Amino acid sequence: MTMQISATAIVKRYGSQPGPLTRLAGRLNFTVEPKLVQALNGVSIDVRPGEVLGIVGESGCGKSTLGRVLAGLESPDEGSLTYEGRTLAELDRRERKTVQLASQVIFQDPWASLNPRWRIRQIIGEAPLVHGLVERRDLARHVTAMLTQVGLTEDYLDRFPHELSGGQRQRVGIARALAVSPRTLICDESVSALDVSIQAQILRLFRRLRNDLGISLVFISHDLSVVHNLSDRIAVMYLGRIVEIGTAQQIYEAPSHPYTQALIADAPRLSTQRRSFSVIRGELPSPYAPPSGCAFHTRCPKAFERCRLDVPATIATEPGRTVACHLYEEATIPA
Amino acid sequence: MIEQTDTAALTLPPNPARRPVYEDLLDFLRDPVAAVAAFVFLVIIMLAIAAPWIAPQNPYDLASLNILNSGLPPGSSSLTGGVYLLGTDSQGRDLLSAMLYGLGISLAVPFASVLIALVVGVTVGLVAAYSGGRLDTLLMRLVDFQLGFPPVLLALVILAVSGPGLGKTTLALATAYWAVFARLVRGAAQSERQKEYVVAARCLAIPAHRIMFRHILPNVISPLIVVGALEWGACVSLEATLSFLGLGSPITRPSLGMLIANGLSYIMAGRYWVSIYPGILLMSVVLCINILGDRLRECLNPRFKA
Numbered sequence: 001m002t003m004q005i006s007a008t009a010i011v012k013r014y015g016s017q018p019g020p021l022t023r024l025a026g027r028l029n030f031t032v033e034p035k036l037v038q039a040l041n042g043v044s045i046d047v048r049p050g051e052v053l054g055i056v057g058e059s060g061c062g063k064s065t066l067g068r069v070l071a072g073l074e075s076p077d078e079g080s081l082t083y084e085g086r087t088l089a090e091l092d093r094r095e096r097k098t099v100q101l102a103s104q105v106i107f108q109d110p111w112a113s114l115n116p117r118w119r120i121r122q123i124i125g126e127a128p129l130v131h132g133l134v135e136r137r138d139l140a141r142h143v144t145a146m147l148t149q150v151g152l153t154e155d156y157l158d159r160f161p162h163e164l165s166g167g168q169r170q171r172v173g174i175a176r177a178l179a180v181s182p183r184t185l186i187c188d189e190s191v192s193a194l195d196v197s198i199q200a201q202i203l204r205l206f207r208r209l210r211n212d213l214g215i216s217l218v219f220i221s222h223d224l225s226v227v228h229n230l231s232d233r234i235a236v237m238y239l240g241r242i243v244e245i246g247t248a249q250q251i252y253e254a255p256s257h258p259y260t261q262a263l264i265a266d267a268p269r270l271s272t273q274r275r276s277f278s279v280i281r282g283e284l285p286s287p288y289a290p291p292s293g294c295a296f297h298t299r300c301p302k303a304f305e306r307c308r309l310d311v312p313a314t315i316a317t318e319p320g321r322t323v324a325c326h327l328y329e330e331a332t333i334p335a
Numbered sequence: 336m337i338e339q340t341d342t343a344a345l346t347l348p349p350n351p352a353r354r355p356v357y358e359d360l361l362d363f364l365r366d367p368v369a370a371v372a373a374f375v376f377l378v379i380i381m382l383a384i385a386a387p388w389i390a391p392q393n394p395y396d397l398a399s400l401n402i403l404n405s406g407l408p409p410g411s412s413s414l415t416g417g418v419y420l421l422g423t424d425s426q427g428r429d430l431l432s433a434m435l436y437g438l439g440i441s442l443a444v445p446f447a448s449v450l451i452a453l454v455v456g457v458t459v460g461l462v463a464a465y466s467g468g469r470l471d472t473l474l475m476r477l478v479d480f481q482l483g484f485p486p487v488l489l490a491l492v493i494l495a496v497s498g499p500g501l502g503k504t505t506l507a508l509a510t511a512y513w514a515v516f517a518r519l520v521r522g523a524a525q526s527e528r529q530k531e532y533v534v535a536a537r538c539l540a541i542p543a544h545r546i547m548f549r550h551i552l553p554n555v556i557s558p559l560i561v562v563g564a565l566e567w568g569a570c571v572s573l574e575a576t577l578s579f580l581g582l583g584s585p586i587t588r589p590s591l592g593m594l595i596a597n598g599l600s601y602i603m604a605g606r607y608w609v610s611i612y613p614g615i616l617l618m619s620v621v622l623c624i625n626i627l628g629d630r631l632r633e634c635l636n637p638r639f640k641a
């Protein structure tokens with residue numbers, strides 16, 4: 001099976017190496033804030049055609065960064081990305097544009113994600129027109145079709161974003177993405193800003209789009225219950241790494257990684273408004289100075305000597321299931 | 336789970352009536368000072384435009400001047416029978432006519448400069464904010480360097496090298512002011528660039544120039560209008576200064592600044608009018624522009640609204 005998107009050993013850093021002045025300050029025994037964040041620290045993940053891949057983890061663990069890298073909005077510092085089996089390097093400009101259009105992002109904030117000065121007609125119609133996907137005379141029909149697909153009508157064509165409700169705006173954002181016929185939608189907290197009842201509608205819309213159009217969804221959220229409900233597979237992230245990947249059922253019913261276990265144990269108590277899984281013992285370490293070895297060892301109830309020293313390898317424990325934890329290193333099955 | 340429709344309860348909100356433009360205008364004029372300034376400025380603009388038709392004399396037509404008419408006080412009658420309402424200058428020119436013609440120059444030259452400065456500054460600011468990195472640093476160093484010079488000094492140096500002339504003055508003033516706009520636009524565009532609608536446009540592979548000029552620019556335009564108006568006022572003063580120093584408008588087409596300068600040596604001789612009347616007119620122009628610019632700032636910035 002060729003993967004929709006395949007990411008291998010992605011590293012993404014933010015900030016800069018300390019300059020000469022900072023190093024001097026460090027020498028002179030001033031406490032210097034480290035400035036480099038390793039937002040992604042060797043992340044490998046596949047997005048399969050037509051699947052819903054959930055990504056969960058505490059705030060700051062790199063979920064959005066992974067989303068932006070998968071969407072082609074940022075290029076990784078290390079690692080490789082392939083789209084339907086091909087790397088960007090082997091594509092010409094036209095193909096690169098096609099690949100870029102194939103992954104679209106649905107954002108969190110329905111207020112900020114639409115240009116306040118533009119009408120819905122322009123917002124949805126711009127990209128297809130600019131890229132020559134539709135003729136100008138067919139544009140209105142195309143835009144109306146997109147609106148219909150997300151449950152709106154042509155009455156919205158000449159509205160401005162401020163005339164719509166949050167849920168309607170989010171639908172317009174989805175229609176804008178659909179207008180370039182994407183193969184993957186990357187939904188970064190796409191329902192977190194909405195009322196619970198509206199959330200349910202938008203989630204149903206996502207499910208329908210996947211079923212009707214065969215679009216892959218990468219669904220990023222704090223809310224484990226939402227992710228569990230929608231996803232085929234779930235990836236659990238902790239401080240820039242993926243600690244476990246499995247089917248929604250596997251992750252929910254038999255979590256392997258101690259971190260996942262803690263998340264699941266908390267899950268019934270998680271409300272949709274909560275921003276972190278604070279029930280886990282201890283503080284989330286600073287991403288500027290992540291712990292040695294397994295980054296989770298400072299909070300892990302099952303940690304032992306080795307966890308402090310070595311970074312655990314990612315191993316397949318069952319087909320389609322991987323976990324990065326020293327507890328499972330003996331259980332490796334041949335890939 | 337029962338598959339409910341995902342389109343439940345999607346009634347269209349009523350279309351809120353668009354606020355008519357005249358309401359904004361009324362709002363603008365609610366401030367009495369601004370209302371007076373707007374009225375005076377309107378009159379000034381109309382006088383400047385209508386100068387060729389309403390001026391008693393064509394001050395550029397040297398043949399119509401007679402040296403015997405020079406230095407007449409306001410209200411004197413000319414050899415040909417007309418009345419010099421505001422008197423004449425040292426060359427026998429009707430001061431009122433010279434002022435009406437000079438007014439146009441004093442308004443139009445700075446206006447053109449601000450337009451040029453806007454186009455250049457906006458482009459530089461948008462490119463710097465959008466591209467970031469080295470180009471941003473380079474352009475902003477240039478802006479800092481430029482802003483390090485007082486505008487008067489910069490314009491003086493340029494005109495001292497190039498010589499006076501209306502076109503040259505326009506360019507010199509534009510050179511002195513573009514950096515202000517560049518910095519303003521860059522700051523506003525940088526925060527706009529982070530917003531999700533711009534990220535969405537990038538994800539949709541919209542070309543950079545379209546993102547800069549069609550997505551970002553419309554969202555940073557209102558502070559630009561305000562600063563543009565205030566810079567116009569500053570530019571009118573600067574043009575007057577340059578002309579006063581003999582570097583701006585050419586002698587044959589005097590602006591208000593040059594008229595003031597021409598009359599300066601006669602003030603001690605009691606011929607106050609040659610300098611004072613153009614001075615009062617210039618002051619009114621700058622004052623009106625500044626008051627209107629400030630009022631515009633109040634109206635466009637919701638934070639100032641009561």
Ligand SMILES: Nc1ncnc2c1ncn2[C@@H]1O[C@H](COP(=O)(O)OP(=O)(O)OP(=O)(O)O)[C@@H](O)[C@H]1O
Nearest residue numbers: 014015037039058059060061062063064065066287
């Ligand atoms: N543009 C940036 N510049 C500097 N640091 C960044 C940038 N974007 C992200 N980071 C850092 O990278 C890390 C991961 O950020 P990211 O936004 O991916 O987290 P997240 O999992 O999406 O968090 P949240 O759930 O709060 O949205 C954080 O430590 C963050 O501070």
Ligand SMILES: [Mg+2]
Nearest residue numbers: 063064065188
């Ligand atoms: Mg995020």
